[in-house]
Amino acid sequence: MAEKVxxxxxxxxxxxxxxxxxxxxxxxxxxxxxxxxAYMAKxxxxxxxxxxxxxxxxxxxxxxxxxxxxxxxxMTSSSSPGISLxxxxxxxxxxxxxxxxxxxxxxxxxGLGGIQPAQSDYFQATRGGxxxxxxxxxxxxxTVQEAVDLVMDGFDIADMYRNPVLLLGDGMxxxxxxxxxxxxxxxxxxxxxxxxxxxxxxxxxxxxINSLFIDPAELERHNIKLQAKYDTIEKEEVRYEAYNTEGAxxxxxxxGTTSRIVKNVIDDAARxxxxxxxxRPITLWPFPKEIxxxxxxxxxxxxxxxxxxxxGQMVDDVRLAxxxxxxxxxxxxxxxxxxxxxxxxxxxxxxxxxxA
Amino acid sequence: MVKVFExxxxxxxxxxxxxxxxxxxxxHRLVAEAIDELDIxxxxxxxxxxxxxxxxxxxxxxxxxxxxxxRAPAVAxxxxxxxxxxxxxxxxxxxxxxxxxxxxxxxxxxxxxxxTTIFVNNAIYGMTGGQMAPTTLVGQVTATxxxxxxxxxxxxxxRISEMLSTIxxxxxxxxxxxxxxxxxxxAKKAIKKAFEIQIKGKGFSIVEVLSxxxxxxxxxPIEALxxxxxxxxxxxxxxxxxxxxxxxx
Numbered sequence: 001m002a003e004k005v006x007x008x009x010x011x012x013x014x015x016x017x018x019x020x021x022x023x024x025x026x027x028x029x030x031x032x033x034x035x036x037x038a039y040m041a042k043x044x045x046x047x048x049x050x051x052x053x054x055x056x057x058x059x060x061x062x063x064x065x066x067x068x069x070x071x072x073x074x075m076t077s078s079s080s081p082g083i084s085l086x087x088x089x090x091x092x093x094x095x096x097x098x099x100x101x102x103x104x105x106x107x108x109x110x111g112l113g114g115i116q117p118a119q120s121d122y123f124q125a126t127r128g129g130x131x132x133x134x135x136x137x138x139x140x141x142x143t144v145q146e147a148v149d150l151v152m153d154g155f156d157i158a159d160m161y162r163n164p165v166l167l168l169g170d171g172m173x174x175x176x177x178x179x180x181x182x183x184x185x186x187x188x189x190x191x192x193x194x195x196x197x198x199x200x201x202x203x204x205x206x207x208x209i210n211s212l213f214i215d216p217a218e219l220e221r222h223n224i225k226l227q228a229k230y231d232t233i234e235k236e237e238v239r240y241e242a243y244n245t246e247g248a249x250x251x252x253x254x255x256g257t258t259s260r261i262v263k264n265v266i267d268d269a270a271r272x273x274x275x276x277x278x279x280r281p282i283t284l285w286p287f288p289k290e291i292x293x294x295x296x297x298x299x300x301x302x303x304x305x306x307x308x309x310x311x312g313q314m315v316d317d318v319r320l321a322x323x324x325x326x327x328x329x330x331x332x333x334x335x336x337x338x339x340x341x342x343x344x345x346x347x348x349x350x351x352x353x354x355x356a
Numbered sequence: 357m358v359k360v361f362e363x364x365x366x367x368x369x370x371x372x373x374x375x376x377x378x379x380x381x382x383x384h385r386l387v388a389e390a391i392d393e394l395d396i397x398x399x400x401x402x403x404x405x406x407x408x409x410x411x412x413x414x415x416x417x418x419x420x421x422x423x424x425x426x427r428a429p430a431v432a433x434x435x436x437x438x439x440x441x442x443x444x445x446x447x448x449x450x451x452x453x454x455x456x457x458x459x460x461x462x463x464x465x466x467x468x469x470x471x472t473t474i475f476v477n478n479a480i481y482g483m484t485g486g487q488m489a490p491t492t493l494v495g496q497v498t499a500t501x502x503x504x505x506x507x508x509x510x511x512x513x514x515r516i517s518e519m520l521s522t523i524x525x526x527x528x529x530x531x532x533x534x535x536x537x538x539x540x541x542x543a544k545k546a547i548k549k550a551f552e553i554q555i556k557g558k559g560f561s562i563v564e565v566l567s568x569x570x571x572x573x574x575x576x577p578i579e580a581l582x583x584x585x586x587x588x589x590x591x592x593x594x595x596x597x598x599x600x601x602x603x604x605x
Contacts, residue, residue: 024438050437054430055463062427062460066434069421070401074434092424197419197435199399199442208413209421 004181009144010174013103013167014039016151017075019182022101023049024074026063028056028082031115032171033105036077057082061089061102068098069209071196073155077103079171080121081112084129090164091130095211097226099158101151102136103167105174108336116336117171119256122313125168126285133223135230137165137237138284140255144178150282156188157237161229162195168284170309172257172338233286240288241280245295248277250348253292253318254307255281258339262307265344275300276348284314292321301326303351307344308332329356364388366397368417377570377577379534380408380476384415386540387447387474390548391418394555400443401435403428407449408482416447426457429464432471443554445472450491451481454516458490461520461562468525468559472550475516478567479588486572490514493587498572513591517564521597527559529597533566533589535581546596558601566592 007015014036017025025040041051054060060076067074078086083104093100104125108118125138137157141147147169154165197207213219241259244266245251254262259280266276279295281288296304303326306315315330322328331347333339350356363369366388374380391397397418404412406425413420423431428446436444453461453475464471480498481487488501491513495504505513517531528550532543543565550561566588568580575583 024434026434052433052437052467055459055466058427059430059433059460059463062424062430063434063437065423065427066403066421066431066436067438068434069431070435070438072438074438088424089427096422197401197421198439199401200417200419201398206417207419210413212410212422 002181002183004179006177007144007180008035008175008177009147009169010035010105011039012144012148012180013077013151014043016148016182017101017155018043018047020073020152020155022073022075022155023047024067024072025051025076026054026060026067026074027076027078028054028060030079030082032107032174033077033079033103035174036103057085058088061086061093064100065089065093065096065098068093068100069096069197071193071198073159075101075103077105079105079107080109080118083121083124087130090136091128091132091134092211093164094130094134094136095132096209097162098164098209099162100164101154101158101167102164103169106168106170108334114336115171117257117309117338118334118336119170119258119309120313120334121168122284122308122310125166126287126317134226135233135285137161137163137233137286138168139165140168140282140284141173142256142259142280144173144176145180147173148180148182152185156190159190160188161233163229163233168256170257237283238286238288239282240291241278241282242291242295243278243280244275245277245279247298247300248275249300249302250351251277251279251295251301251304252307252344253279253281253304253314255284255314258307258309261339261341262344265341265348268341268345269348274348274352281314287317287321289321292318293323293325296322296326304328305347305351306330307339309338310334364392366391366400366417368415370414372415373411374408375571377568377580378408379567382534382540383474383476383565383567384412386544386547387445388416389544390551393548394551396443396551396555399441400445401439403432403435403444403446405446405448405452407452409447409449409476410483412447426452426455427460428452428457429460429469429471429473433464433467433469436469436471440470443472443551445474445551447474448476449482450475450477450479450489454490454514461516462523465520465523465526465560465562468527470554470557470559472554473562474547475562475564476567477516477564477592478569479513480569480572482569482572486569493591515592517562517597520562525560526562526598527600528553528561531564531566531592531594531597533584533594535566535568535584539594553601556601
């Protein structure tokens, strides 16, 4: 079990899901995530599960709704334009409080965009891309190993809170090969799915999986109940990595694969006597606000720089978390272009030299 | 005293919200009677649509899910793949099934999903206030075809049952009507047969039920039944369109 194997990110995500007990996958082809459905199509029938290639992303997410409502551990995966199509279903899943895992291997946008890695779906992921007042837990791995771990945890988080969980990767993570280990995990104590529609024998209340509340007072009560759940998630599920932050002059905020480039910058800068720290949100929602407030409060910290593969999305959350304590700058590349270490370091030097 | 008539067990006690003269209530009852007669209430999971029957989850006395507009066959697919031993049905109107959900119904049939669809065709969008549906007849006046449906603008009404009967995965397809007692009995038989096809694992089954909308047609309930008979049946011929189990009616 604890042996290391070399795997492509997308296939490792599929294997992690199967090892986490996911038996149902509904999807539709789109680059650069195609290895996930292909892996599930090959493996799920062998573990007594089921893969269905849906007629569209819209149908796929609604199959997820049906399977989740029927009590199964279930997932779908797609990439940016396909995730846009799934938003209707995700809103219904959030409204009906169903657990599932959605994987977005992000590519550049808007529109058909491109097929190279990007982080330009941050707003869609963290702001509730569908209609209504809801939240998804958003997990952002930076390595294939972390993707594996977060897929497994993601299913548990979904079941724990009866809420959809989004794994936000990008084309780089999906396509790269890295050694991974499928670790033995300490399972969480999860609530029983007594609410699931499995056929009613009269031994429990009739199950009605639904997000319609026609009476406004009832709908408000439902929303307040959902909000209370989101408050608990914000208290319990925040994850981040704080790296080299003590005594840092500049704090870089970065997530996913981009944060790996930033770690190289930190080493390069150290050789030149510049101390950079990194705060890497692992949960994009709930956003790790407190660690920002704490770290940037240090006397040594002159500024914060958000680095993303977008033209500035997470930086909004960074600004809210820093709350005016220090200036917040942004550097990003987009459209499938990747920030280069020397460009990031140049930004840091400009900030420290008062030129930014 | 002998009880000769009672409410089917597969219906709850909740009073229907449907307009006076609407045939949804009759069709609900036929579905519930079929569930009772096949003794499958405990293993049936239903999927409600968006449209007039949106509250069907309050009426069918079994586990239910409410689907997004048009997506009921996809939701039913998810349920059936998880519980192949259960009986799964969708209950959908013509706006839901024939317009926004056209892809979902075609591909559920294509995959031969072992689910049953009750397709209620009243040639109009009822819940939203009487707009033109894909099934609205040529010349029929609605809120969005105020001069009558004109083929050069809106095309011709779609015959879903005939279209689906070209699909290999579809095992049983029938079009029925509930405008009089004779046809109501035939409708009941078809609905029961559709469930039996699913239980036998033969494939996808659908019963298209021609239905009325007195409110949005602007007719009395009796006039509406006659309008169905005189206008809908000639364009939407009744009968079994496909039955791989043989026998027909």
